[in-house]
Amino acid sequence: MIYLDYQATTPMAPEAKAAMLPWLDGGANPHSPHRIGRKAAAAVAIAKDQIAALIPEREAGNLVFTSGATEALNMAIKGLWFSGKNTRRKIVTLATEHAATLDSLGYLARLGAxxxxxxxxxxxLVDLEKAAAAIDxxxxxxxxxxVNNEIGVIQPIAELAKLACQVGAYxxxxxxxxxxxxxxxxGCDMIALSGHKIHAPIGVGALWFKKDITLTPLLHGGHQQEGFRSGTLSPALSAAFGAAAALAQQQQAKDQSHVAALFALAKAEMPDWIINGSEDQRWLGNFNIHQEGIDSSRLISDARQVAFSAGSACSSGNGRPSHVLKALGLSQKAVRGSIRIGFGRYTTEEELLSGLGYIREAAEKQRRFLS
Structure with missing residues (x-):
């Protein structure tokens, strides 16, 4: 199968897999005081440094491993709220955020937020004028x-962070x-990360947050990770995440150039499809497009030689139209006819051309059937 769903997850890098292998036999608890435990703890510490190396203000904060970005976002949002250090009750976000954020905020709304x-x-892209009016x-x-997970647009984060800073918000x-x-x-106070989006395994993420921020732990137990997040860390997952982060840092310019070439190729191969979201302000490895009159769910079923999606993998199967595409003002037909094609480091031009060919063929059959 041709894999074109890089926003859902990425193929594991060989370097990340190699970093895992020494720890897969078990017996190395990084919280144990003996020699094996200390060796595992050293591997976790190296991984932490590798991951933090991509954070601009890394020395000003703590990095805590989590099970993934969903936990990291919950830890940041709920941990800050439950800390009781801030008597302010307003939280501002975008209508196009991930469900991990929106559902966490919905939970806090029931508690008075x-x-x-x-x-x-x-x-x-966010309406900055309305953002300035709302952030008080x-x-x-x-x-x-x-970078939006469904449509790939790059938000003006520096401007939003500055608006937050000006009023004393995080x-x-x-x-x-x-x-x-x-x-x-x-300018960010907290940053949520995921390993499996950068060619590490599924099941590991991290939250970085500045040292002056107090977060109430969501998990209680053995007081691991300085009490911020209890639970035994996996040296295998941590090491793999670290190796993937180090590789991403080394390959960043090369990866950007590669996906730019693939994006140009995809545009040329799908001229009758309309790109969803800004074409200029986007991560070019996300090719989210629509064509009215197409049923994306059926298209995914018919083009079975290709792995691609109709939106966020986290929201697939819930029967609801994409809240992200609706926020763009797309018609119901356009939302229904939208697909997300994702490619990256290990995607070849030949794979992309073949995959797009299968998708075009399935779409044409669908149109002929419906006409």
């Missing part, structure tokens, strides 16, 4: 995605789709 969802323009001295937290960055691919913006 005032949640403001900022609209986006038809290109998927009642705001405790502003949170936004760097800024949380969901960097899942941008970390390792693009230079992270400065």
């Amino acid at each position: 005032e949640i403001v969802l900022l609209p986006v323009h038809s290109d998927g 001295d009642k705001t405790a937290l502003v949170t936004a995605m760097f 800024f949380l960055l969901d960097a899942v789709q941008g970390y390792g691919r693009l230079a992270l913006p400065e």
Whole structure:
């Protein structure tokens, strides 16, 4: 099968797999005081440094391993709220955020938080004027995605972070789709990361947050990771994440050039499809397109030689149209006819051409059947 779903997850890098192998036999608890435990703890510490190396203000904060970005976002949002250090009740975010953020904020709304969802323009970019009006001295937290997971647009994070800073609010960055691919913006107080989006295994993520931020732990137990997140760390997952981060740092310019060439090729091969979201302000490894009159769910079923999606893998199967595409103002037909094609480091031009050919063929059959 041709894999074109890099936003859902990425193929594991050989370097990440190699970093895991020494720890897969077990018996190495990084929280144990003996020699084997200390060796595992050293591997975790090296991985932490490798991951933090891509964070601009890394020395000013702590990095805590999590099970993934969903836990990291929950840890940041709920941990800050439950800390009780801030009496402000307003949290500002974008209407196009990931469900991990929106559902966490929905939970806090039931506890008394005032949640403001900022609209986006038809290109998927936030309305900065409305953001400036909404972010005031009642705001405790502003949170936004760097690169949108569904449509790939790159939000003006520096401007949003500055608005938060000006009123004394914290800024949380969901960097899942941008970390390792693009230079992270400065001015963030907390940053959520995911390993499996940068060619590490599924099941490991991290939260970086500045040292002056108090977060109430969501997990209690053995007081691991300085009490911020209890639970025994996996040296295998940690080492793999670290190796993938180090590789991403080394390969960043090369990866960017590669996906730019693939994006140009995809545009040329799909001239009758319309790109969803800004074409200029986007991660070029995300090719989200639509064509009215196409049923994307059926298209995925018919083009079975290709792995691609109709939107976020986290929301697939819930029967609801994409809240991201609806926020762009797309018609119901356009939303229904939208597909997300994702490619990256290990995608070849030949694979992309073949995959797009299968998708075009399935779409043409669908149109003939419906006409």
